[in-house]
Amino acid sequence: MKNFSVLNQLVAVVVLGALLTTAAAAPPKRIFVTNEKDNTVSVIDGTTNTVVATIEIGARPRGIGIAPDGSEVYVAISEDNAIAVFDPETFEVLRQFEGGHDPETFAVHPNGNLYISNEDDAKASVFNPKTGEKLAEIKVGIEPEGVAISPDGSKVIVTSESTNMLHVIAVPEHKIINNILVGARPRAATFNRAGTLAYATSEISGEVKKVDIESGTIIGKMPLADDKAKPKDILLSIDESKLFVAGGRANSIFVLDANTLEIHKKIPVGKRVWGLALSRDGSRLYTTDGVSNQVSVIDTNITEVIATVPVGKFPWGVAVYE
């Protein structure tokens, strides 16, 4: 318990520091966006919010993530059954490796490994992206989709869309330690910084659930009260006070109180918004508005869109490179 409170204080100091520097913070260097129907990645300049390059990446690019040291960017090219790797400075495609059948979403572990959901195989797989070696396979429910990793790397959540579950997997054992039933078609999840809580979206039941990881119980639930809301990505603000939820066909970002799950605001963005990414300082939120072929840039302090950036066809995933 003592350690825990020390950790909390430490976190508080870090958060305060981040808040104080927000105003003066430089915008992120680049934002990378996968375009599902263009087979490309759009490169957005973080200062001008314009596309400065387009990378030919492979068939049906969806999930995207950056190596912890920033040296490489990974893209799930689903119809090539592979993960493509490119250089975030030169935009050169370096290599690709087999990512299991139809890789869609993945998350990058602090140790550099990728945790990938393989939709048609009911499995999650672990890859070393440097060697392309598959390190482990974990049997999960039907149609695994979202992958979230606790900040300390000790736990991974995989959502099974057709089995309506969050599977909590211990690392490095790669054993499932909890299966948590949630609403229909869970698509994405995110941990709090301490790794004690997770928040998950369910697309078909149109709701957000808050989960206690230790006990595996649901401790909060909020329907998005919009029949068109088919929520996908979900992120916690840097100060952990707010949740940002991509509302799908509600064409909005929902801003929720992370504690009570009360809905504070709906920020209108483009059509069928799915992907979300935050800048490192938390001041900017980037959204992929799939059917509008654009990315919206949101100032998280005023919770308003400050720019929209036309990108390729059906933008899906987004990652911020600082």
Added chain:
Amino acid sequence: MYYLNRLLSGLCCVAILGLTIDSRALSAEEITVLYIGDADSAAHLGARQGLTEANAQGEFMGIQYRLVSQTEIGEMPTVPVAIITDVDASRLVQLADQYQYLPLFNLTAKDLSLREDCIPNLFHVGPSEAMLRDAERQWRQHAPDSSARARAWHRSFRKYAAAQLNIRFKEQFKLAMDDDAWAGWAAMKLLADTMVRQPSLAGEQLIAELKTNLAFDGQKGRDMGFRETGQLRQPLLLVEMDKIIGEAPVRGVVDSSDLDSLGLPFCPK
């Protein structure tokens, strides 16, 4: 039969009193579902697909489902929690009366009269004739020259993860999933999805839960629940020349989110 009925009503009363602990704890790990109909039908294969997927979920929660298939109700080793049927309307009414403490899922009988009767334990998973007609009418309004027919499912359906379900069915049975197979899958899946959350549910409590609290993902892009008529609300597909050309409720003709624009929304007064 008499014995079975007594057992069922006994179970039901125990459940009503809330004394569910002992009676269900023994059987909590294994849940039996009875299937009445032709074992070679697409509907039955669909139910078996649903069983596979129910068990994929149950495995993580310590629950196992069994599907006992019979053409007519005979000897049963265990009391089933529900009956899934591929029989005609008159047989359905008989069964519903005989087993009124069990939810009965109708997969294939499309008669409007069955919905109008509002039999409390009867759940219609496939669409009614009236729903199909309304979908076609909406489509005619949208495209008056079209000869499209309304369907519950199609093997080429891809959106909303329909592609994944089509792949899974084809992998298991080497056959394309059709409307009846979808209904069989949906019945088993929605039952398991309800039971996995409250394994002690049985009898009238289970019937009430299905009727009021269902938000089922039938892999057609919408959450589905049962109407008071017992009909599963669902979007339908418009198919012409064996191709999907639209979805109902038809956008622009009605509010596309209004699933009750298809068929009979309420019990006749």
